[in-house]
Amino acid sequence: MLDAKYLRSEVEQAAERLLARGYQLDVNKLKELEEQRKSLQVRTQQLQSERNTRSKSIGQAKARGEDIAPLLAEVGQLGSDLDQAKADLAQLLLEIDAIALSTPNLPHESVPAGKDESENVELHRWGSIPSFDFEVKDHVAIGEGLDGLDFKSAVKISGSRFIVMKGQVARLHRALAQFMVDTHTLEHGYTEMYVPYLVNEASLYGTGQLPKFGEDLFHTQPATEEGVGMSLIPTAEVPLTNMYRDEIVDEAQLPIQMTAHTPSFRSEAGSYGRDTRGLIRQHQFDKVEMVQIVHPEQSYQALEDMRQHAENILQKLELPYRVVTLCTGDMGFGAAKTYDLEVWLPAQDTYREISSVSNCEDFQSRRMQARFRSTVSKKPELLHTLNGSGLAVGRTLVAVVENYQQADGSVKIPSVLQSYMGGLTQISL
Template sequence: MHDIRLIRDDPAAFDAALARRALAPVAAELLALDERRRATIAAAQEAQTRRNDLSKQIGQAKAQKDEARAQGLMAEVAALKERLPQLEEEERATAAELDARLAAIPNLPAADVPEGADEDGNVEEKSWGTPRTFDFPVREHDAIGPALGMDFDTGVALAGARFTLLRGPVARLSRALGQFMLDRLVNDFGFEEVAPPLLVRDEVAFGTGQLPKFAEDLFRTTDGRWLISTAEMSLTNIVREQILSEAELPLRFAALTACFRSEAGAAGRDTRGLIRQHQFEKVEMVSITPPDASDAEHERMTRAAEGVLEALDLPYRRMKLCTGDMGFTSLRTFDLEVWLPGQQRYREISSCSTCGDFQARRMNARFRAEGEKAPRFVHTLNGSGLAVGRTLVAVVENYQQADGSVVVPAALRPYIGNLELLEPAR
């Protein structure tokens, strides 16, 4: 959500930032709406002041037995009484239109975000690890997985396309991954573990930017709630409509949840395997900070996600997303892409974003700095730490053996009964 006052102060800068996202200028239209709203407010205030003044004059006229003047004044009051609700309704409608326009505009990119139209404009910032070499033909996870318990056919039979049933050894490995990730974030990075609702209200989905623009990407229940597409929705809104003290910040939350996405517009993309599912598990990180701490927190959060990959010895690279590939609420985003030997390419496994005060304005989440009377908006950040299904894909492909077995990474063995090898069913 954008602050109309900032647009008033420098409309050219606002339009220039939108141009970096390849969006047309809108400041003039927004300011015209704002001026209409403010003019209506001024007219209503003037009418109310006039009505109060006339009421006093009516009393004076009656006291002076000037009935004709009193009647004239009363007629003007009646007209104002009829006009005031019209002005108030006009102000409400104009304000709602302005808010809707502001809510539909994506966040402005940070100055250090590279310009580009799509993922081809993303910039590699670092890489870690060396992709393994194999002395046998490597296979993708959907070829290795069925013998380990990735039951794609039954998942489809139960729920339709983009659903998978995990069973046996690979189900245990998936569980181990989620627990391992959550433990690292809690024990090593100080995140507070949260078990949040998987269903949320409209205002929660609006607060983190899924509504209204991305409603088609969500699943909605018959009673009007939304299944979360990411635990970011629940975790970030923990602070909605609150004024925190500066001493309470930063807040860091982490959760392992099921997530649900309709994958609207993804027809034909990653239809095989676990890469793009309607239901999946993800460990999510959310941080709430003062404005001057958010950049450092963004790096810290990204390093937390990288640490999971490094502990699992999975090669990855960090990409800074360009203006044309960033999400709606993002000020700056780092994507972590893990090496998949079966596909012979890097694939996204985590996105870590700082949103500035964009979400905080939508949620009215504020803090009061020490020594200050007026509260300010907090900054919010979110990141995957990591997507469990995609990490499972990476482990299966990177640790595959010629006989179809999969070596369990050392870091996961305590979570899976010290099992060292997933062996295929014979």
């Protein structure tokens, strides 16, 4: 959510900055609503003020033992006028709120302008692309060849876009997640967290999934009565960040660095035709998430740090990748700036997203009222929130399997993972 005061006083500027990311802010409507709000609010408050004064004098008269009947008569119309004004104002605020909650974050000034992913800017590449002297297979073929990926069972049990993993491949998947969590906690200073996979509606508003992106989520039916059921998390960012909803932390506690290994559930509505083969796009996938909650002045340094933390995982796994800065048109709803890490997939002969690291500045914390008490101003101020995948475990498995494949269909195990695999150096049938 954007700062209401900024939105009010600098509508034109806000609209211009939002246009850069392809969002059309309805300036005229906003101005009109704002004008109405102002006059209605002033009127409402005047009525309230009058009611307060009169009620107070009635109380005082009664305390003196005077007859309050004439005073009561004077109040007459006031109540219903006030009720009407309050109702009108509430309705108006609802409308303004709806716009505010649906407006994406402003891009940081360092973000390159562009309309879609084709205009993202490559920051750098790491590692050398492997060459194979045999015909490269994709992870589906390799995984099925190793009897480690069972798409058929998954379809039977649940449907498309689910996976059953088996044997050493399942173990490799688990090893990857543990390696990532260990690296973040032992080397990067994060605290390991275990969090709920079902969250309430308020949490989804807090991080910005609602009100706009409800169709991307899986929602549960409430077990009883009407009301809103809980939703499966699309990322651990939701529970982790929302821990600080409606909190005021001491400045000394900053920065807060948390990591969690959780499944992520996405309905992927609107992408039915894409990546139908394999593990790339699943309704359920594991991810190790990093979240930082920091002082506003530190957030861009934290963004660089987090990108480095995610890169470090790929480097230790010796997987070639590149880093791109997302352009204004390709960024997510709440992000002010985002880096994507893209890992090399030999079978696709291209780089594919494996991590996304974003600084949301105060966009989420304003929605959540996540604040710290400033040692300077002594006042509560909004924190900055950042999140990043470190990494998407399923896609990392894909990258390991494809980059470490051998001619006979076996897969070598990256050296950093071998201790997590009981010393195993390769997986074969």
